[in-house]
Amino acid sequence: MIIDKDFAISKIDERLYGSFIEHLGRAVYGGIFEPGHPSADERGYRKDVLNLIRKLRVPIIRYPGGNFVSGYDWKDGVGPLELRPRRLELAWRTVEPNLFGLNEFADWSKAAGSDVMWAINLGTHGVEEARQIVEYANHPSGSYWSDLRVSHGYKDPHNIKTWCLGNEMDGPWQIGHKTAAEYGRVAQESAKVMKWVDPTIELVACGSSGKFMTTYPEWEATVLDHTYEHVEYLSLHTYYGNHENDTPTFLGRSLEMEDFIRSVAATCDYIKAKKRSSKTMYLSFDEWNVWFHSNDADKQIAPWQIAPPQLEDVYTMEDALVVGCLLIAMLKHSDRVRMACLAQLVNVIAPIMTENGGDAWAQTIFYPFMHASVFGRGTALVPLVQSPKYDTKAITDIPYLESIAVYNEEAGEATIFAVNRDLNESLPFEADLRSFGNCQVIEHLVLEHADLKATNTARNPDNVAPHARGNAQADGSKVSSVLGKASWNVIRVKTTLA
Structure with a gap:
C-alpha cells in the first residue's frame, strides 16, 4: 500500500459517522429512553446508553424514521404528555404512545453530543406540514408555531440544520408511496417553503431504496430534475446479509456498495450537465448496515404492542468485518458521500443493545x-494497493486486503484501516508512507476471533473486543505488519513530515 499526503480524496465530513434512531422496536422506548431504569436521569434518558454512544462520537443522528415517519404527525409528540394521543403505527404495526418526540429528542441529542437530522x-403529509415544523423548530418567536414551541418550554429554537424530505418514497411498502414525478x-x-422559513438549512432528497428497485436509477434522475437546485444531498440506502452462509461473498459486498455510490454519483452528474448547473450534488448514505439475523423472529411478533423487540440482530465477528469494509468503502468516496447514518443506533439492527431494566x-x-469515527477524522488519502484477489459465484476480483488511510494533519497522525478478508491465512502487509518522513507506530488495534460466528451478550459483553497487541512496526517511512486472518486492523502512525 502506497500512501501519499498529496493524493487526497477529500477532507472527510465528520457527519459520515452519523447514525439513526427510529420509532421502531426498542430503539426509543427501552433503548435511549426508559424512565425508571436504574441508570435513567430525571428526563428518563438511560445514562449507560449515553455513555456508550459518546464513545462512538456520533456527530449527527437521523430521526424519527424511517418508514415510521411516513405516517407520523410530529404534533402528536409535543406539548403536555397527558394530552398526547396513542396511535396505531402502521409501518411496523405497533402502538406509538408519543411519550417521546421532537423536544425530547433535541434535548437527548445534546446530551449525546450529536446534531439532529430530522426527517x-x-x-401522509406535505408542503404545509413541512413549513410548520421548520417554523416550530427553528424560528425564534413571534409566529404561531414558534410561539407554540415557547409555550412548550423551549424559548430558544432548536436550530436543526439538516432535514430529510421523506423516506424511501419509491417503495410500495411506504405509507403514501409515490411515483418519482409525484415525489419530485x-x-x-x-x-422551497422550508428554506423560505430558514434559508440556513440543508436538505436531503430521497434516492432509491436500493439498487434492487426496478425504478433505479430512473427514480434519481426524475427526482433530481425537480429538486436539483433546491437540495444539497441525495440519499442512498442499502443493507447486506449473509443469507446463504457464504462468508467470502459476504465480505465482498462492500464492492457492491462502491458500485452503488459511483452509479448514483454519475446520475447526479448527468442531471448537473442537463441543467447546465455549476452545483455538485453530494450524497447522504443515510441508511446502511448488516441486516438479516432477525428476519424470521420478526415474523413471530404479535402486532399492536408498544416497543416490541423488532429487528434485534445479534451481530457476529464476520458482521464486524463487513461493517469495517463498508466504512472503508464510504471513506474511499468521501468526496461525494458527505453524510451517512449507521442504521440504527440502539437495539434495532444496532451496535448497542440493552435489556429493559x-x-x-x-x-x-x-x-x-467507533475506531473509524474516532480515528477517521481528517483527509482520506487515495489507497494505492496491490493485493491478491479471489472470486466467488456472485462477485469477482475481491482483494484480500481492503484498506484506506486517513491523515489528521493537526494531530500529525496517519491512520490505516485494513481488513484481511482471507479466512484461512494471515496477510503480510507493508505501507509505504514516503511523503510523511520518519514514522512511529502509536498503536495497532486488532479485532479478531477464532469463531467468525462469535457474538457479544449481556452476560459476556467482551467476547468479541479489540486488543492492542497488533504487530505493526515502522522503519523510516515504511510500516510493516502481518494482518491476522479475518481481522479488522487500525494502525495509527505518528508522522514527521520530510
Whole structure:
C-alpha cells in the first residue's frame, strides 16, 4: 500500500459517522429512553446508553424514521404528555404512545453530543406540514408555531440544520408511496417553503431504496430534475446479509456498495450537465448496515404492542468485518458521500443493545464503527494497493486486503484501516508512507476471533473486543505488519513530515 499526503480524496465530513434512531422496536422506548431504569436521569434518558454512544462520537443522528415517519404527525409528540394521543403505527404495526418526540429528542441529542437530522413526513403529509415544523423548530418567536414551541418550554429554537424530505418514497411498502414525478414535485415545493422559513438549512432528497428497485436509477434522475437546485444531498440506502452462509461473498459486498455510490454519483452528474448547473450534488448514505439475523423472529411478533423487540440482530465477528469494509468503502468516496447514518443506533439492527431494566453492551459492529469515527477524522488519502484477489459465484476480483488511510494533519497522525478478508491465512502487509518522513507506530488495534460466528451478550459483553497487541512496526517511512486472518486492523502512525 502506497500512501501519499498529496493524493487526497477529500477532507472527510465528520457527519459520515452519523447514525439513526427510529420509532421502531426498542430503539426509543427501552433503548435511549426508559424512565425508571436504574441508570435513567430525571428526563428518563438511560445514562449507560449515553455513555456508550459518546464513545462512538456520533456527530449527527437521523430521526424519527424511517418508514415510521411516513405516517407520523410530529404534533402528536409535543406539548403536555397527558394530552398526547396513542396511535396505531402502521409501518411496523405497533402502538406509538408519543411519550417521546421532537423536544425530547433535541434535548437527548445534546446530551449525546450529536446534531439532529430530522426527517419530515411526505407520505401522509406535505408542503404545509413541512413549513410548520421548520417554523416550530427553528424560528425564534413571534409566529404561531414558534410561539407554540415557547409555550412548550423551549424559548430558544432548536436550530436543526439538516432535514430529510421523506423516506424511501419509491417503495410500495411506504405509507403514501409515490411515483418519482409525484415525489419530485412535493419534495421541490416542500424544500422551497422550508428554506423560505430558514434559508440556513440543508436538505436531503430521497434516492432509491436500493439498487434492487426496478425504478433505479430512473427514480434519481426524475427526482433530481425537480429538486436539483433546491437540495444539497441525495440519499442512498442499502443493507447486506449473509443469507446463504457464504462468508467470502459476504465480505465482498462492500464492492457492491462502491458500485452503488459511483452509479448514483454519475446520475447526479448527468442531471448537473442537463441543467447546465455549476452545483455538485453530494450524497447522504443515510441508511446502511448488516441486516438479516432477525428476519424470521420478526415474523413471530404479535402486532399492536408498544416497543416490541423488532429487528434485534445479534451481530457476529464476520458482521464486524463487513461493517469495517463498508466504512472503508464510504471513506474511499468521501468526496461525494458527505453524510451517512449507521442504521440504527440502539437495539434495532444496532451496535448497542440493552435489556429493559438491565444492562447495556456493545455488539461486535460497535468497534469498527467507533475506531473509524474516532480515528477517521481528517483527509482520506487515495489507497494505492496491490493485493491478491479471489472470486466467488456472485462477485469477482475481491482483494484480500481492503484498506484506506486517513491523515489528521493537526494531530500529525496517519491512520490505516485494513481488513484481511482471507479466512484461512494471515496477510503480510507493508505501507509505504514516503511523503510523511520518519514514522512511529502509536498503536495497532486488532479485532479478531477464532469463531467468525462469535457474538457479544449481556452476560459476556467482551467476547468479541479489540486488543492492542497488533504487530505493526515502522522503519523510516515504511510500516510493516502481518494482518491476522479475518481481522479488522487500525494502525495509527505518528508522522514527521520530510
